[in-house]
Amino acid sequence: MANGGGGGGSSGGGGGGGGGSSLRMSSNIHANHLSLDASSSSSSSSSSSSSSSSSVHEPKMDALIIPVTMEVPCDSRGQRMWWAFLASSMVTFFGGLFIILLWRTLKYLWTVCCHCGGKTKEAQKINNGSSQADGTLKPVDEKEETVAAEVGWMTSVKDWAGVMISAQTLTGRVLVVLVFALSIGALVIYFIDSSNPIESCQNFYKDFTLQIDMAFNVFFLLYFGLRFIAANDKLWFWLEVNSVVDFFTVPPVFVSVYLNRSWLGLRFLRALRLIQFSEILQFLNILKTSNSIKLVNLLSIFISTWLTAAGFIHLVENSGDPWENFQNNQALTYWECVYLLMVTMSTVGYGDVYAKTTLGRLFMVFFILGGLAMFASYVPEIIELIGNRKKYGGSYSAVSGRKHIVVCGHITLESVSNFLKDFLHKDRDDVNVEIVFLHNISPNLELEALFKRHFTQVEFYQGSVLNPHDLARVKIESADACLILANKYCADPDAEDASNIMRVISIKNYHPKIRIITQMLQYHNKAHLLNIPSWNWKEGDDAICLAELKLGFIAQSCLAQGLSTMLANLFSMRSFIKIEEDTWQKYYLEGVxxxxxxxxxxxxxxxxxxxxxxxxxxxxxxxxxxxxxxxxxxxxxxxxxxxxxxxxxxxxxxxxxxxxxxxxxxxxxxxxxxxxxxxxxxxxxxxxxxxxxxxxxxxxxxxxxxxxxxxxxxxxxxxxxxxxxxxxxxxxxxxxxxxxxxxxxxxxxxxxxxxxxxxxxxxxxxxxxxxxxxxxxxxxxxxxxLLIPGNDQIDNMDSNVKKYDSTGMFHWCAPKAIEKVILTRSEAAMTVLSGHVVVCIFGDVSSALIGLRNLVMPLRASNFHYHELKHIVFVGSIEYLKREWETLHNFPKVSILPGTPLSRADLRAVNINLCDMCVILSANQNNIDDTSLQDKECILASLNIKSMQFDDSIGVLQANSQGFTPPGMDRSSPDNSPVHGMLRQPSITTGVNIPIITELVNDTNVQFLDQDDDDDPDTELYLTQPFACGTAFAVSVLDSLMSATYFNDNILTLIRTLVTGGATPELEALIAEENALRGGYSTPQTLANRDRCRVAQLALLDGPFADLGDGGCYGDLFCKALKTYNMLCFGIYRLRDAHLSTPSQCTKRYVITNPPYEFELVPTDLIFCLMQFDHNAGQSRASLSHSSHSSQSSSKKSSSVHSIPSTANRPNRPKSRESRDKQNRKEMVYR
Known part of the structure; x- marks a missing residue:
């Protein structure tokens, strides 16, 4: 026995089998010899005891002199058993394949042979069934029911197995994921065992990894049975990759248990299970996009092929060639084989590791062909997919105790910088709000740098609000609000509004309770928001219509020049800029x-x-x-x-x-x-x-x-x-x-x-x-x-005449055809217009509508009496104005002069030198790509008007200004004559003195409006002289309303109340139904709506405040106007050079917002004030005609500058200032 063991050792040394001996193998051999020696010593005599003892020492010597190498077999006879493991797999595979083919052949032969007989039996069965009507057919039916029951049972089992292995149910998904996880576990066990010899002795009851591997493979065997039962085509199932993996990995495990030895063999095929990794991730709902699925597929195929090929090289190189009696093997670890295949696929081939066996080299020849092709095609595509992955494709993580808002829509450097400048302004309280931008285009370098500068409060994610998945990424359901920015410079405003409306629909569909603030370009598109069921302005949803507010600001400037600048500065966050010099910029910036x-x-x-x-x-x-x-x-x-x-x-x-x-x-x-x-x-x-x-x-x-x-x-x-x-x-x-x-x-x-x-x-x-x-x-x-109308108001409640719209907020007239308001050049010249508003409009039949109704509505507010309404004359293309006329035909005192604002003859015909305001608008601004040329028409028209000269003789046609008279004072008294307090407008002989407001698209173009200013082209708009003087207005100043509305939803309501003349959500709903104002009869409720405040300008040159105009304090004027007339002063419109000691010919004025109490006044100042509605102002003008072409009313110049009549000639005039203030206070209390 000892000689047998020694012979086995020498045999093993000469054979050099595929697996070397380990220390554990040596100990096992040593233990076997010790057990044999003990048995011989117990049964022999003392003489045999010595021989037994020598037999014990002989294997010990063998164990000591034989080195621990791969050539040491675990078999006492020195035999290798790798063929037994391989035979188990081959017999299983080919045996099953043979059985399936045999079954198919027999089934085919049975079908062919019994085809005719089956037809005969079927015909006979039908004949018998038709000839017999009672119990003869019953045994046949019972047999058919039995067969049907058997078929149903087999089908149900098959369906059950199919459900178990599919991912359609929770059980199926769990089973599929579990099989994949166990396959990866078996692959890990292979990685651990690859450090051992290829073939080694392992006791199943003592080897823990073998026990785990056995448990895994028993589960794989059960799962293989389920798959076999559920398969429709058994032959194709037998040839599937997963089936082949099971054939060459499951049976060898059972052979290992039987032989008490392990063969590493083809267990590396478990790496092919990695191909299903993308399917598993899809089952778990982790992969959702096509790019991510494709990326995982490429990676899994590449890695599984790589690891599988490395396992084969590891097997053949460590075993050697069988025909060389396994003598040409080399010791390579598994990871060295992985390295070898990578340098081979990449065609680098350092040569430090290479295949020595013939099988290994033959495999490498074919692997280079496929591996190189795979490496050249897969790797670039993988890199491209990884490189194309969205840099900003993560998800927002909400911070506890901190709100966040989502900003989407038109995300550009300009729009974002303007928004952040106002939203994160230092004058606000600590803004504990994080801003999340969502846009489907990645930011450019400049915008990315802007985000990095505000990284503590700003995050950017790439996506679309139209995608619910992207809305979930930015946590829209927990956001405090969602703000949608519009592209103010787009060529098609209706298309831009439609895009933003779709964004609102998508967001509201995902989360109906989210508060949305969106920008709209066209007023008529606001009606579409009312069709969204979850849109509710009472809960904070707001639509900021840029056309409505822009034209509303301009309209208020027609009533009080410079008001557009003051309101724009009030609703924008501006930092205080201190100027030491006594210049007009110092006072202007203090108000800004x-x-x-x-x-x-x-x-x-x-x-x-x-x-x-x-x-x-x-x-x-x-x-x-x-x-x-x-x-x-x-x-x-x-x-x-x-x-x-x-x-x-x-x-x-x-x-x-x-x-x-x-x-x-x-x-x-x-x-x-x-x-x-x-x-x-x-x-x-x-x-x-x-x-x-x-x-x-x-x-x-x-x-x-x-x-x-x-x-x-x-x-x-x-x-x-x-x-x-x-x-x-x-x-x-x-x-x-x-x-x-x-x-x-x-x-x-x-x-x-x-x-x-x-x-x-x-x-x-x-x-x-x-x-x-x-x-x-x-x-x-x-x-x-007004709720209890007096006699004068009852007279106005004429049941047969509709003077106001149905809400009582605007003057109204019956619809007029456009032909009735068109004036020829000669008719306009004969009308002798004065105190009117000239609107110069550039546009044609293809231009986008700008919504002139929003300009006219504030000028037709019902808190003006009819005789106070300024006549409006449009000068422009008749084709364009016909398209706008449908929204204008219900307003009185509107005329149209077909022509062009660049024609001086047309401008002279409408008496532009006698107008209260000239408005220059263009509907063609967004059709030009070059931003510097977008405002060319408006700039040319403005310069054209300023260069005109007029004859002073026309000044005799000017009438006195119809100023404001405090309530209760009789306009017909001598005290109210023009001599006592009414301000005469000076005649205008040059176009520079004509009050003009020009709309601009590009802020930098403001430098071309005034040739005598020294504004730098890079100066911000609010710091330029034309904007400070109220002669230029750009829609960009309305960007700040987004953040202002978010922080305070009442701000937008206040703005609309100030600039639109009284537009309400109810009125917007009415316009959405009919696209026009509806006339209504005067009732106490509608007449009560007239009693609302309006903006005007108060002149200090004459009147009861004349004593304060020369060196008085603004605070004294504020208190006196408030106590005496309930007039609220809030700013000054001052001549630009009023601070100079020398007189100046410049007539330009600038805006001073909310001066301090001690601010010194000058006589030429005009005061911005909020006037109460005068109930009695309309009675003295009751005889005035409502005709818009009355020569008597049109010859009077109704100036926007209001003067308070002086009380100097009253008989009961107090003698001192204190007694006069006391008297005014008493009148205010008892009035």
Whole structure:
């Protein structure tokens, strides 16, 4: 036995089998010899004991002198058993293949042989069935039912197996994923065993990896059975790659258990399972895009082929060639083979590792052909797919405690920089909002650099909002809002609006509750947003129509020149630029730093009238409050601009302020009369620690009464004892209700009808100057005199004449044909137009419509009396104006002169030197690619007008300006004659002095409007002289409205109220139905809508404020105008060279927004003010004709500059300034 073991060792050394011996093999051989020696020593005598002992020492010597090499076999006879493992796989494969082919052959022969007999039996069965009608057919039916039952059973099993191996159900998906995971586990075990010899002895009960591999292969065998049962074509199933893998990996494991040895063999074929990796990822819903699926497919095929080929080289090189008796083997690790195949595929071939066996070299010949082709085709495609992967294709990770918004649409360097400049401005409160941009085109280098500069608050993702997957990536469901930017310079505005509407539909379809703020180019396209079911402007959804607001700003400049610049600066965030020199830029930039903010008013203002609170905020807090939010009894809110002294402030009233910083506006919320009454520095007004006691209703009324009367509470006797008793009774009845105060002289009966309001929670407020609201809501009781019309208003309620539209917000007339308003050049010259608005429009039959209705509507607002309406004359192509006329034919006093704005004859025919404003618009701006030429028509028209000269003799036709007269004053009295306060317009002899406002597309083109200014071409638009003077307007200034609307949704409502003349969501819905205004009869409700504030300019040259015009303080003017006429001043329109000591011939003016109290006035200043509606102004003009071509009315020049008539000739004029102010205050209280 010992000799046999030694012979085996020598035999193994000469044979050099495919596997070398390990230390574990040596120990096993040693243990076997020890066991044999023990048995012989127990059965023999002492003489045999020595021989047994020598036999024991002999194998020990063999174990010591034989080195541990691959040539040491684990078989005692030195035999290699690799053929047994390979034979098990080959027998299984070819045996099964033979059985399948044999079954198919027999089935085919049975079908051919029994075809005729089957037909005969079927015919006989049919004949028997037709001839017998009773029980003879029953045994046949039972047999058929049995066969059918058997077929159904087999089919159900097959279907069950098919469901189990498919990924259509959860069980199938789990099983498929589990099989793949176990295949990778078996491949890992192969990697571990590849460090051992190719063939080695392993005890199944002691080798842990063999046990795991056995368990895996038992599972693979069961899964193979399921696949075999579910297969429709058994032959093709037998030849599948996965089946071949199972044939050469599963049977050898069972042979290993039987022989107690392991052969590495073809287990590397498990790497072919990696080809299914992409399918597994698709089952798990990880791969969704075609590019990702293709990339994973290429990688899995490349890697699986690479690893499989490396396994074959590892097998043949470590085993050797069989015909060489395995003598030419070489020791290579598996990973060296992997390296060898990579350098072979890449045609590098360093030569440090190469194949020595004939089988290895033969395999390498064929592998080079296929591997090189695969490497040359797969690798470049893989690199291309990886390189084309979206750099910004990740998903947004929300940060706890931080909101985020999604910005999409037109994402360019210009639009993004303008948006970020305003959104992240330092004047806002700390903006704890992250901005996520989503666009389907990757950013260019400049835009990418901009994102990197704001990386802490800005992220960019590549995708489309039309794709729900991309919406999920940016977490649109948790976003605070979604902002959609429009391309203002596109050639087809309707197509751009359609794109943005589709974006809104996609976003709302994905998440209906998301708040959306979108830019729209055309006004008529806003109607399509109303068709979206989840679109709700009450929940914060807003559409910023650029055409509507742009033309609205320009229209307001026709009423008060320079107002467009002031409003644009108010709703844009501008940093303060300090200038030491005493120039016009110094005062202009001080006003530019002001913005619009909102804040809730302190309880210290409760019970006070709006003018009183406004004066207190301006004088004490250095804040300008221009409006408040009014909530009616049905909880509908609206914005009231300078509502007047009949309205009292209640708890939780939201105020609109003009200030330079959001922190300054907080003074209105922190103000406490007890703590801050004696503070003169407004910066010291901060939150105090005192508890503000709630005043009774009587004390609130008494305090408001005494404040208005100017007396102390002890001396004021307005509140009688009866009223006080009634207030106490009312307070006991409703201790928690907030009852409004009407007037100090109103009896208690006015309060008996008031119902306590149910306090509702405040709407959500955002950053940027807004604070969380107090616990109560404002309930402002407004007793509008128009709700109970007087005699003069009853006269206007003519049941047969429609003077206003159905909402009462605009003047209206019956539709007129365009032929009736067309003027020839001679007719226009004979009309002698004066005080009118000339609109120069460039456009043709193919131009995009700009929506002239938005320009006309503010000029036809119903808070103007009919005789105050300025005549509008359009000069342009009749083909273009015919397309616009459908939206204009319901407005009075509109005429058309066919021609061109570049024709001086046409301009002279419409008396452009006598107009109040000349507006230059173009509908052809976006049809030119060169940005510098987009405004060529408007610039040429502006320069053409400025170079014209006029004869002074036409000035005799000018009439006096129809200025504003305070309510209650008779216009026919001698005190109101032109001699006393009416401002005469100077005659214009040169076109430079004609008031012009020009619309521009490209901001840099503003340098061409004024040839005498020194503006740098790189200067921002708001810093240029034409913009500061109000003679140029660009739509780019409206970009800031996106961020302003997000932070405060009331801002957009305030803008619309100011510039559109009263457009409301209800009116937009009506226009969406009919595309035109509908006339309506005058009712108390519609006439009440006329009582709203409007913007005008007040002249200081003459009138009751003339004494303040020469060196007076702006604060004194503010208080006097507010107390006397309820007029709210908010800016100055000053001559450019007014600061110079020497007189200047320049007539240019610039805008000063919200000057401080001590700002010095000059006589030539024009004051921007918010005027109350004058109920009596229309009575003295009742005889005026409503004809738009009345020569009497058209010969009068209705200037936008309003003068207050002087009170110098009144018989009861007070002698001193103090007594005059006291008299004015008394008139205001009792009026």
């Amino acid at each position: 730093s002001n913005e619009m903010y909102t804040e809730y008013l302190s309880s210290a203002f409760v019970g006070l009238s709006f003018p009183t609170v406004c004066e207190l905020c301006f004088v004490k807090l250095k804040l300008l409050m221009i409006a408040i939010e009014y909530k009616s009894a049905n909880r509908e809110s609206r914005i009231l601009i300078n509502p007047g002294n009949h309205l009292k402030i209640q708890e939780g009233t939201l105020g609109f302020f003009i200030a330079s910083d959001a922190k300054e506006v907080k003074r209105a919320f922190f103000y406490c009369k007890a703590c801050h009454d004696d503070i003169t520095d407004p910066k010291r007004i901060k939150k105090c620690g005192c508890k503000r006691p709630k005043m009774s209703i009587y004390k609130r009324m008494r305090r408001a009464c005494c404040f208005d009367c100017g007396r102390s509470e002890r001396d004021c006797s307005c509140m009688s004892g009866r009223v006080r008793g009634n207030m106490d009774t009312l307070e006991r009845a409703f201790p928690l209700s907030s009852v409004s105060v009407n007037d100090c002289s109103t009896s208690f009966r006015a309060f008996e009808d008031e119902q306590p309001s149910t306090l509702s929670p405040k709407k959500k407020q955002r950053n940027g100057g807004m604070r969380n609201s107090p616990s109560s809501s404002p309930k402002l009781m407004r007793h509008d005199p």
